[in-house]
Amino acid sequence: MKQNLIKIIKILATTIMLIFLVSCTAEQIRENFSFMNKREQLETKETLQEGTEALKIRFMQETTPSEIKEGSLFDIQFEIQNNGYNKISEGIYKIITEEEYIQIEKNKGNMIIEGKSKYLPEGETKIITARAKAGEIDTNIDKYPINLVMLACYGYKTTATTQVCIDPDLQGLKKNKVCQAEEKTITGGQGAPIAVTNIKPKIELTERGMRPSFEISIENKGEGQAINENYIQQACGAKQITNNEDYDTIELQATLSNIELQCTPEKIKIKKGKETKIYCQQTNPITTTDSYESPLQININYGYISSANGQVQITKGATQ
Amino acid sequence: MTGTFGNLIWKALLLIIVGLIGFYIINALRAPVAVIIIFIILYSILWPVVFGGKGAIVTIIILGLMLTLVIMADPTKTENVFTKTKLGMGDVWEWFGEQWDKIIKGYERTQAGLTGDYYEGEVQKASQKNLGVFIDEFRSISTRFEEGEKILLYSQIRAETMEDKEITIKVNCELDGKIPDEIIPYNTFITQGYAKENIDFVFENENNKYPPGNYRAKMSAGFDFETNSFIKAYFMDLEKKREMITQNIDIEEQFGMEKYPTAIYSAGPIMIGMNLGEMPIGIKEDQAYGPTIAMTIENIWNGKIKKLNNLTITTPGEISQTDLNGEKPTNCIGCEKGSEECICKYDLSKEDMSSKNIISLRIHTQINDANTLIGIDPVSFKSIRANINYDYAIQEEMGLTITQKRTTK
Numbered sequence: 001m002k003q004n005l006i007k008i009i010k011i012l013a014t015t016i017m018l019i020f021l022v023s024c025t026a027e028q029i030r031e032n033f034s035f036m037n038k039r040e041q042l043e044t045k046e047t048l049q050e051g052t053e054a055l056k057i058r059f060m061q062e063t064t065p066s067e068i069k070e071g072s073l074f075d076i077q078f079e080i081q082n083n084g085y086n087k088i089s090e091g092i093y094k095i096i097t098e099e100e101y102i103q104i105e106k107n108k109g110n111m112i113i114e115g116k117s118k119y120l121p122e123g124e125t126k127i128i129t130a131r132a133k134a135g136e137i138d139t140n141i142d143k144y145p146i147n148l149v150m151l152a153c154y155g156y157k158t159t160a161t162t163q164v165c166i167d168p169d170l171q172g173l174k175k176n177k178v179c180q181a182e183e184k185t186i187t188g189g190q191g192a193p194i195a196v197t198n199i200k201p202k203i204e205l206t207e208r209g210m211r212p213s214f215e216i217s218i219e220n221k222g223e224g225q226a227i228n229e230n231y232i233q234q235a236c237g238a239k240q241i242t243n244n245e246d247y248d249t250i251e252l253q254a255t256l257s258n259i260e261l262q263c264t265p266e267k268i269k270i271k272k273g274k275e276t277k278i279y280c281q282q283t284n285p286i287t288t289t290d291s292y293e294s295p296l297q298i299n300i301n302y303g304y305i306s307s308a309n310g311q312v313q314i315t316k317g318a319t320q
Numbered sequence: 321m322t323g324t325f326g327n328l329i330w331k332a333l334l335l336i337i338v339g340l341i342g343f344y345i346i347n348a349l350r351a352p353v354a355v356i357i358i359f360i361i362l363y364s365i366l367w368p369v370v371f372g373g374k375g376a377i378v379t380i381i382i383l384g385l386m387l388t389l390v391i392m393a394d395p396t397k398t399e400n401v402f403t404k405t406k407l408g409m410g411d412v413w414e415w416f417g418e419q420w421d422k423i424i425k426g427y428e429r430t431q432a433g434l435t436g437d438y439y440e441g442e443v444q445k446a447s448q449k450n451l452g453v454f455i456d457e458f459r460s461i462s463t464r465f466e467e468g469e470k471i472l473l474y475s476q477i478r479a480e481t482m483e484d485k486e487i488t489i490k491v492n493c494e495l496d497g498k499i500p501d502e503i504i505p506y507n508t509f510i511t512q513g514y515a516k517e518n519i520d521f522v523f524e525n526e527n528n529k530y531p532p533g534n535y536r537a538k539m540s541a542g543f544d545f546e547t548n549s550f551i552k553a554y555f556m557d558l559e560k561k562r563e564m565i566t567q568n569i570d571i572e573e574q575f576g577m578e579k580y581p582t583a584i585y586s587a588g589p590i591m592i593g594m595n596l597g598e599m600p601i602g603i604k605e606d607q608a609y610g611p612t613i614a615m616t617i618e619n620i621w622n623g624k625i626k627k628l629n630n631l632t633i634t635t636p637g638e639i640s641q642t643d644l645n646g647e648k649p650t651n652c653i654g655c656e657k658g659s660e661e662c663i664c665k666y667d668l669s670k671e672d673m674s675s676k677n678i679i680s681l682r683i684h685t686q687i688n689d690a691n692t693l694i695g696i697d698p699v700s701f702k703s704i705r706a707n708i709n710y711d712y713a714i715q716e717e718m719g720l721t722i723t724q725k726r727t728t729k
Contacts, residue, residue, distance in 0.1 A: 096697045098703065099701075138705060139482050139485060139548065140482050140547070140548040140586040141548050141550065141586055142482075142586075143444065144550070147552075147576050148576075149576055220567075224569075224574070225574070226567070235698075236697075237697070237698065269567075270567065271566070272567055272569055273568050307576075311576070
């Protein structure tokens, strides 16, 4: 009897032990899975947030007829793909051509298009179709080439996040520092046409103490033109907003450990193929004398103009 | 002695090889008869140059062989070898004439280019039609006519115009400066689209009108024709253009335009080249002066421009035309604000084209509505068109022989 009781106790103890062990392993596995998912997500985000493109426009030669007879109807097709990381939620497009020879039924419209994501690694693709009618061409001229341009004006955003080292030891006297401040060159872009290309950390010595500052270089690496995000609608129109100097300026905000930095110039004029330098400084001085790492986030908001063009030819002889 | 003989053999072999290579090249290039004759003469001269007096014997042998080959190849040419040579020399002279014409045209073009007012155009490549009037054939029923025999020359004329264009072709022929006694079926005809006409010329040879000898017959076809040309023009708000340039934006790439567009002209005897300067043309809201249209009109065929008639320039309705080389247009339609097109006609009949092949013109313009010209899009696509009508003449020549009447015993 006693022996039986001991057996029962042993079995129970083993069972409890097994349950405990199994539950521990499952938790471990679950934790491992969760960690891997997070890492994967981060890696995916990093991969998606690369590149220097936003909206890619392509004239669809394969579906738009290359030759159209005088007076005939045809469809003009452009493919748009948001190859950048951000969603275009405020965008307009316009198809421009020689109106004397081609009349387009609906030559403009709004567009909303998703950017790159885990499920759409190339970004969302849409096809813009416009019904058009070919006009008449001159006598003696067999074929008349017509340019078709699609212009898209939209708002876009660049976000760059990086760990920076704040090192108040200007003389370099301290040993065993947590980190050392060094210049960061960023290649590959941030999944947007305006790219942050370089960050140079500095320490400014002021009367109130030491203030971290950064020299941030940005560049328009895309194919289009950058404008102020408030002038997207006007950008696809004819006139330059001559009385407003803001038209071609973009804005940059930078935060260091979620504290906003003061950047100059406030209104940035950007040139294609040329780096523009912005100087950002923390308003409050730091109290510590030890070096430390801190997250620097740079947000640039702007409007962008992308375009693509194709050609069709109007030929003699009307179609019935 | 052996050495000298060996040298002679080598030299002779070398000259033979040179000759063979030369003939091979000429054959491959399908050179005209005149070039072949020049080559034979130069090659024949080469032998006496290399071998001295003895070489002259080879020259005679070569020329003899050549003539024999020619005679064997075409028995109709056996009748009068010397006459043929003379006619051949006539061809050589004609060929030199053509080359001279080309040199003159090239010189005129260079002169115009140096002064900065020569603008090239591009013939419409896409065109399936070979627009113009062409003498496809001009021959005689025989190359030798007997004294008193009726001389019959025949020709084939091909004309091609656009379906909706009608042209009048006037054909003429001359033999020794005299006009034919009969032209079959007619010397003037009107055609539209594609046409081929056979026209025969009969020269009666009574009363020794054409005594025995060598003659050159000339055939000409005069016709009225017109050439169209167009050039793309891109207009943009000046401030917007400046802004894009400041931002280093490639405007041409962004809007798919050429920086210096080339005029496209329809096929035919005349080229119309146009230039509007660098694109896009920046326009200010209050701008009054318009772009100057620089134009070159060039005779690109071997014929002659008999007369230039009217030049019609069509600009967008927002651009009115003021003058052409200082001369006011003869009339203009729709050049006021609000119209779609401004069409102006200029009289070019005073231009003397007898001694020149190229003329340069400048058409000055004014903007009557800058806002509409800029339009509602960032860039405004327009075109400027030109049409010129003129009288043109093409010519063909051929040689023939009139021999003495054979008497039968």
